[in-house]
Amino acid sequence: MNVGIIGVSGYTGFELIKLLLNHPKFKINYLAASAESRVEEIFPSLNSIFEFDVKVADAKEAAKKCELVFLALPHQEAMKYAKELLSLGVKVVDFSADYRLSQALYEKNYCEHLDPKNLENAVYGLVELNRDKIRSANLIANPGCYPTASILAIAAFLPHIDRDFGVIIDAKSGVSGAGKKASTTTHFVSVNENANAYNPIKHRHSDEIKEQISLLASTQIPTLFVPHLLPITRGMLVSVYAKLNSQIEPLEILRKFYKNEKFIRIINKPANIKDVAGTHFCDITAYVSEDKIFINSAIDNLLRGASSQALANANLMSGFEESLALPTLTVMP
């Protein structure tokens, strides 16, 4: 089955290519970016492994060559291509925020929405929570990295927490989450031997998390979200704090909620970026202290937080086994 990637030059594009090269059913048949190039020029480590033309993005050409297209584009750009590709009968997995939020929240956080019709039918691609809807979807909104790690941590505990108090999320991400663009923020000297919160309270992922967990809880859940930048390349660690409404045994609740989920590991020690980096796993644990709970999850921000999650969605949309070619072995040490 032929697939394509539009917006291939970033980190998530590269991760997706590497996953697809190991996939037994998907074949990369189209790569596009904002300028013509060769994929092995953009990523020299692909030399002699995978050499392929990178075209200037064109939805019609993509539609001729592919049954499914991954969009690894900035928000606003993505919906233009998604709209056209869907109209041409191509399935779409979108990495951007364009189809993740309700229209009102989207327009509050980003910009005017140009494709409200498809937005209504888009499925939020968090596999463990929406598996059935994903199978029949034509358009997947691939979740953000912070929302993935946060929602997977919180979901099991929604019946057990004080919903008036809500959740406090202290999240830590590697620098690859900020993208490939050179800036003061991503300069080695700024990042190395440093750590800091950024956009506290008002990060765009805050509303994405809040909307999704409120949907799950069928009530508004106040959400305080503070992301931090860490001096590491890849990986994400999330600490969630909440107030309990009753005494619980947290690991039992997690084990029951994620029973039979192959890519969620319930662990009995604090979560660790090294144990998930390079994989599709989300490791989760939780500790209770009096009336409060500390929930702790770790993912690879570029894989489970982007590219391998996109692939899991694409597998389901295509009628394949969900776990096909999903990475399980860490890149570490």
Add this chain to the structure above:
Amino acid sequence: MNVGIIGVSGYTGFELIKLLLNHPKFKINYLAASAESRVEEIFPSLNSIFEFDVKVADAKEAAKKCELVFLALPHQEAMKYAKELLSLGVKVVDFSADYRLSQALYEKNYCEHLDPKNLENAVYGLVELNRDKIRSANLIANPGCYPTASILAIAAFLPHIDRDFGVIIDAKSGVSGAGKKASTTTHFVSVNENANAYNPIKHRHSDEIKEQISLLASTQIPTLFVPHLLPITRGMLVSVYAKLNSQIEPLEILRKFYKNEKFIRIINKPANIKDVAGTHFCDITAYVSEDKIFINSAIDNLLRGASSQALANANLMSGFEESLALPTLTVMP
């Protein structure tokens, strides 16, 4: 005025030596460790700068040579020396936990207390909060690094937070906080490209913070403390979350509370390790979101969290200007 350091071979010993070499009044007249050596052998970068004998620790010898001694020893070791030094009329600044907690809490977290009499008179050396008591103290319990950054962040807000809910502290520290001892935890390959919580909920600094802020608030403040290890050498970042009992303007409260404090900087962006590393500063900011507050502080864990704080205490105990030789210029970039 002659001073000494017992337990000189660790990171905080080294930082203290460097500070004392720039001090106009204190003169290092005694250095001790568990084995005889030379200070320039333990720290080769001191070659041709400061070359001095390191003795096997002996309280009597120290008392002959010094009016004030800094103890950079493990807990339990420290109180043995403190007791003897005090009995010989020497002032003591203790880096360990031995005199930081009430006896009951100490014995719950550490071991039997061997010097309860002096414990009663020890002053908790957080200068901004206990300045007057410190001036007349003979024994200072130099605060832990996590408690320093946490208490300085919380103190101003104690009247404004829901005391039933208490505080949630998500703290991040550089590896030097774990000490110089080689272990799996401090191995470069374990730490690099990684991050993780450790001892969540039950870290010993939790009770130290709780006891101090409860004293300040004159009521028990529930405290949930989760420390994290970051892949950096020095520096500490603390995020405190609490529920407000009224609408407040957080920066105004901070500015008023820390008026005229030279080493507390109230900033209007997230705190940043690079801006304080190498200095005695504690940078603090805070953000309100609906009924919650996010308070954010940064310190150098080895200086404000240990050695420069000890020096500030020693300055006060000796009748000197508090700020004498306290470092103000970052080591960065």
Add this chain to the structure above:
Amino acid sequence: MNVGIIGVSGYTGFELIKLLLNHPKFKINYLAASAESRVEEIFPSLNSIFEFDVKVADAKEAAKKCELVFLALPHQEAMKYAKELLSLGVKVVDFSADYRLSQALYEKNYCEHLDPKNLENAVYGLVELNRDKIRSANLIANPGCYPTASILAIAAFLPHIDRDFGVIIDAKSGVSGAGKKASTTTHFVSVNENANAYNPIKHRHSDEIKEQISLLASTQIPTLFVPHLLPITRGMLVSVYAKLNSQIEPLEILRKFYKNEKFIRIINKPANIKDVAGTHFCDITAYVSEDKIFINSAIDNLLRGASSQALANANLMSGFEESLALPTLTVMP
């Protein structure tokens, strides 16, 4: 075909396990270390992926369960097991130095040799140079990481350099090369923001390189080798300097020498650790300046410098395609 690993608890053991889990023909049937354990306890990231008993090492038991055994043991330990395994008809790939040097040089650098008979028949497992001998070998001395990157860089140029002058090798390695043992040298605080040469001139790999290139050149080649430690986890960069005996076009010589070699990439810019980390590739380039040459190679020290090289050898010894399950995709960004 059943294989085993003795000495599984280090970094190279872990890398080898991950490679074998993707191998279509080899099946792990025996794992051993110095103490009984479970592999998923030693490497928690293997939880739910590969769970297996780790036995106390026993050659007879290994021989019952495996046709080929990888020894990831310290030198001296390795030859004891190799000797017994070979006597029981098991093929051996040895990661240690025990069979890499002639007896005289081995005993100069290490200790008395306990298995001189097998030493005579051991094949130095640098696949590009000894492919045919490897196919029929029962015992492979898997090359050291420094020798791998150095010899692959130099080999093509041996006819073109001044053999009296010899070669100067300035090599840089990540910390995983120093092994998993906690020590002052591998403490995060010692390594981070630092870099230094170690064992200059007298590192044991110096004689290994010298002996191998002297064999290739059929004459003694003076070799000055200086290894450096870098603050990275994995990867190795080697700079070789030599004097030319004639004008050459260095990239042509490399391309010709390594024609049809899938895992040697001749590049026309400086070599880069990120482009090879996680792979079996060795990237090589060279620059001429007047009568001197600068040759530059990069490998993953744990893969091409240990575990994937061992697997390439095992593939050949077993009559399989050499490239079976050798990794080609970087772990980066």
Add this chain to the structure above:
Amino acid sequence: MNVGIIGVSGYTGFELIKLLLNHPKFKINYLAASAESRVEEIFPSLNSIFEFDVKVADAKEAAKKCELVFLALPHQEAMKYAKELLSLGVKVVDFSADYRLSQALYEKNYCEHLDPKNLENAVYGLVELNRDKIRSANLIANPGCYPTASILAIAAFLPHIDRDFGVIIDAKSGVSGAGKKASTTTHFVSVNENANAYNPIKHRHSDEIKEQISLLASTQIPTLFVPHLLPITRGMLVSVYAKLNSQIEPLEILRKFYKNEKFIRIINKPANIKDVAGTHFCDITAYVSEDKIFINSAIDNLLRGASSQALANANLMSGFEESLALPTLTVMP
């Protein structure tokens, strides 16, 4: 004595400010950059320490306010200001390459020289080698970081090496050497867990080193120079390789050559970035192996390789003690 800095916004400008704030005689009376600003806005860690206007650079204004000006500008820019400042009777220490090379070599490596008259009288500011000339100079060409560490390593051995063979310099630098500008090269994700040579053979510092050591040797010394980028913020390590023309005792030669030099430390183990970072020291050692020598030096690239060296020059030019306010204590751990 009033001094100024033009081009204050980079790393070396910041280091120089910190040094000057501790200087007993120099007073910062003028700061300039390409745009108007405040120094505490450019460097937030200076808040409450040193708050000062940053002007748009203007030589006449600088001349009114200062007796000596440091130019931390890009090459070509620097000579415009130097020329005007000198004509107004102001002493100049120039951080750029504009006055470091003879006109012919300068124009080969950079661009047309706009101030050849002053170039003739400029003094190369390597204090240990040109102390007397510096005392009476009005214009100092402050050496590059690579040339500083390389020349200090080589100088003592020039009488003992084969001058036809010359020297091979394998140099490693932290990222701050590449400047504050955001680029793909300085992106955290590009640098972290990576290392690579850059501009091998043809880096501009190559001719600077060659010219200086050839002047010292009174004959042309072939120089092969390969710089490498390391994933650290500050520090530089240089390995020099050469062929000896006689048997020597290298440490004795170094000790004799640098007798009474306070800021050169001859050490008997490999040089180490941590031991010099934050200081004006250059640590040097050397090892002989048969007919070859390995010389190894370490400096702080921003201090001894730029700002503290500039200050040492300014001290001498102003008739002060050379060592005034030069940093001696490392920033580490």
